Amino acid sequence: MDKLKLLMGRQIVLNKEHELFVKQPMIHEVVDMGEDGFNELVLPFVITNEAVFNGLENENELMSQFHMYDLFFAEIEENVYVLDSIFGGKSALGVLKDSLSYFLQTDDIEFLIHRKKIVVNGNYLMGKEEYMSLRSIVQGVCNRQEMQVEKPPSNMTKRQKDIWMKLQKGRRRKAEKDAVYLQDLINYTSFGGTTYISTSEIDRMTYYQLSNAYKSIMGVDAFRIGMGYKLSEKFDVKDDIKHWTESLKIGK
Template sequence: MAVDKLKLLMGRSITITTEEGSVVVNQPKISEIVDMGEDAYSKVCLPFLMTTEAIFGGMENEEELIEEFNIFDLFFVEVKDGIGLLDNIFGGNSLDILTLALSYFLDTDNIKILRNRQKIIVDDSYLIDSDEFENLRKVIQDIVGREDVEIEKPPKNMSKRQKDIWNKLQKGRKRKAEKEALYLQDMINYTAFGGEAYIPLDHIDNMTYYQFQNAYKSVMGKDAFKMGMSYKLSQKFEVKDEIKHWSDSLKIGK
């Protein structure tokens, strides 16, 4: 399903209609995300970002597993009684977390899990199977401005020494990413104070996440353009000169 970008920009809810029924996907506002916390928000987004490639990547038979399973089906797979295959990845009962995520984005508590049939019914009419889940997850990805989780796969046929080196490099990259992580409070601060005109925080509070992300990209994009043009127009500028971006002084951090 292609999401209407005009509706996204203007903060409208998105309706998904199937033969069995329809459901409304709400756009979260910044105020909601602030109140629930960025970590909790990321947790309800994750079920719609995870892929079989991320789950099985690096395994010897990854191609066969990726071909055999759909990500939706894996929420119903148990490795032993009461323990789901995806529980470790989601940090808890993965099917419960999926239910919580559906309840949040679809704004309903009327969710029935059909474990044996591996299907979910929302509001007694909207049936989610593996195909419909793929449709739903793409809609939610557009709403939250995120894409499928990507995990770097280790090269195949590495020696033990090569694998040790690769693992050390991955740990170093992870530390670097954590140090340079950009949090929602940083993005809000940049958007409010970094543009040509101040955007009041209460205005940002009332934006949908999509609207806010658009505002943030606009502020950063215009600034990058102005900076790039100033480099081109300056006869004295030398590449070796170090110029710190204004975002360095505005970054709040965690």
């Protein structure tokens, strides 16, 4: 991933020979399609086989048997696929096609079901390896990570499992309450820094640029608050405070 191009909003190269580039989502596009619609486009590139098989008795066996890419082509019955339920009953291949069309900026997408291949623009053959490369790029331009699943401890008693399930429900409720949505990122970025950034400027940002701006503002703010405590005679802060440049560093 070329982080300079990522920061400056340029397209990211997937395959130079076939002139395939991954577009960076623009904030105005995400706003127009809705955050839920955008998240659906991203989902094919963040979902994991661990999340798909979580909770099943033979989940470890299934995870070792099926690569995430293969699951898009795994049929339960004719025209019904394993991942359809993950996408709210929609066709998993249909969602993947919409996602590929959006990020690769082409409507020329064809699935070779039995070969487990995807043909893009009639000449680029995508398999498992190419999907994983695209997956990494999409996660980068959308500032996302792979879906995380919290697994219960092994060998729990029934009572312990019931307690664990109740704790999970509480954690999910807290996570929903604490969730930061796109409108929050925009508002924090607009008003939270030392200077006002208009919503029209944010509208022209890429999704990564907004995420980076938000992270930078919060990082500088945390540094200033921490230094305020550190320099105050009334407070005893023993932990070292990271300089704000560490929070803003993008790296290679």
